[in-house]
Amino acid sequence: MSAPRLEINLDKLQHNARTLIKRLAPRGISVTAVTKAFLGAPEIALALLRAGVRSLGDSRIENIEMMRRAGIPAAMTLIRTPMLSQVDRVVAHADVSFNSELEVISQLSVAAQRAKRIHGVVLMVELGDLREGIMPGELEQTARKMLRLPNIQLLGIGTNLACRSGVSPDSHNMNELSALADSLDATFGTRLSIVTGGNSANLQWALSGADTGHINNLRLGEAILLGCDPLHRQPIDGLHTDTIELVAEVIEAKEKPTQPRGELAQNAFGEKSQHRREGNCLQAILAIGQQDTDPYGLQPPHGVNILGASSDHLIIDASDRPLTVGEELRFGLNYSALLRAMTSPFISRVITTNKSEQKK
Numbered sequence: 001m002s003a004p005r006l007e008i009n010l011d012k013l014q015h016n017a018r019t020l021i022k023r024l025a026p027r028g029i030s031v032t033a034v035t036k037a038f039l040g041a042p043e044i045a046l047a048l049l050r051a052g053v054r055s056l057g058d059s060r061i062e063n064i065e066m067m068r069r070a071g072i073p074a075a076m077t078l079i080r081t082p083m084l085s086q087v088d089r090v091v092a093h094a095d096v097s098f099n100s101e102l103e104v105i106s107q108l109s110v111a112a113q114r115a116k117r118i119h120g121v122v123l124m125v126e127l128g129d130l131r132e133g134i135m136p137g138e139l140e141q142t143a144r145k146m147l148r149l150p151n152i153q154l155l156g157i158g159t160n161l162a163c164r165s166g167v168s169p170d171s172h173n174m175n176e177l178s179a180l181a182d183s184l185d186a187t188f189g190t191r192l193s194i195v196t197g198g199n200s201a202n203l204q205w206a207l208s209g210a211d212t213g214h215i216n217n218l219r220l221g222e223a224i225l226l227g228c229d230p231l232h233r234q235p236i237d238g239l240h241t242d243t244i245e246l247v248a249e250v251i252e253a254k255e256k257p258t259q260p261r262g263e264l265a266q267n268a269f270g271e272k273s274q275h276r277r278e279g280n281c282l283q284a285i286l287a288i289g290q291q292d293t294d295p296y297g298l299q300p301p302h303g304v305n306i307l308g309a310s311s312d313h314l315i316i317d318a319s320d321r322p323l324t325v326g327e328e329l330r331f332g333l334n335y336s337a338l339l340r341a342m343t344s345p346f347i348s349r350v351i352t353t354n355k356s357e358q359k360k
């Protein structure tokens with residue numbers, strides 16, 4: 001098989017999705033699976049739907065368009081506020097978009113009238129993490145203005161925490177979101193159908209037994225793909241953390257000194273060489289680098305240490321696990337390594353199942 005490649009085990013992925021859906025259902029919370037980390041790959045999206053996910057969300061319209069072309073039968077939400085330059089594409093391909101700017105919603109309205117479609121809007125609220133969102137005090141006024149816009153339907157409100165500043169979802173900010181939803185309903189006589197509390201970082205709160213109030217949806221990417229809680233990067237009980245692995249190939253394996261020789265300045269990425277113990281080590285080079293992934297977000301197999309990386313070379317200390325040229329090595333990935341690996345044109349994606357893994 002060609003290397004480097006990402007191996008994606010669909011059975012493990014489905015187990016993760018199914019488990020999270022089952023745990024959240026009694027809390028009155030549905031799951032929107034977030035497809036951006038795998039660029040909307042149709043076979044992965046289909047596996048998530050088979051696991052019981054009802055709707056899909058992506059931050060890039062290109063990924064949503066691709067899933068539409070592939071005939072993925074699901075409601076699709078653009079979870080980043082649309083660019084003004086893309087409103088026609090958004091209305092044509094996404095059923096719903098997350099929004100925080102009235103100007104954008106008004107252009108979506110114009111585009112929706114042109115396309116003779118109704119476009120659903122979820123208003124995003126800023127609750128402390130300082131990424132997207134309307135300030136809470138301005139939510140009602142924004143909703144009032146958008147309710148006058150033709151071909152636009154206010155479906156709900158939402159928030160996003162943890163991604164920019166690491167603000168943890170808790171009873172305080174979630175109760176605030178819930179109360180804002182109740183207050184909009186009371187003011188406008190609506191019943192907001194979506195109150196989406198956040199991303200994988202919300203799981204701890206959602207499963208803690210705290211009152212979920214009006215909150216009825218989470219958007220999950222990392223927790224399904226990596227089985228990991230993004231607040232503390234801990235494995236989530238009962239989920240697979242090896243659903244996706246990166247396989248790279250050894251192109252050089254030699255005994256080399258641990259210390260560089262010559263006068264030291266910056267390397268290609270502005271880093272200075274770390275001081276290491278004296279002597280020699282069994283150094284191996286894998287044909288993968290900064291252009292393909294986040295080398296420091298890779299989890300090497302037992303007995304292997306990552307020493308450094310340049311654009312196309314990953315250098316490891318394999319003293320405890322001698323390697324030969326042509327051998328393959330498997331790595332776990334964190335979110336950053338996964339995002340970059342998925343977008344590298346040099347890394348292929350291979351779908352596996354538990355059955356195909358047993359055969360190896």
Ligand SMILES: *Cc1c(COP(=O)(O)O)cnc(C)c1O
Pocket residue numbers: 034036059079080160198199200201219220221222223230
């Ligand atoms: C990426 C993203 C998500 C999913 O985040 P995970 O941490 O991968 O679960 C949810 N909501 C929004 C708005 C996002 O941009």
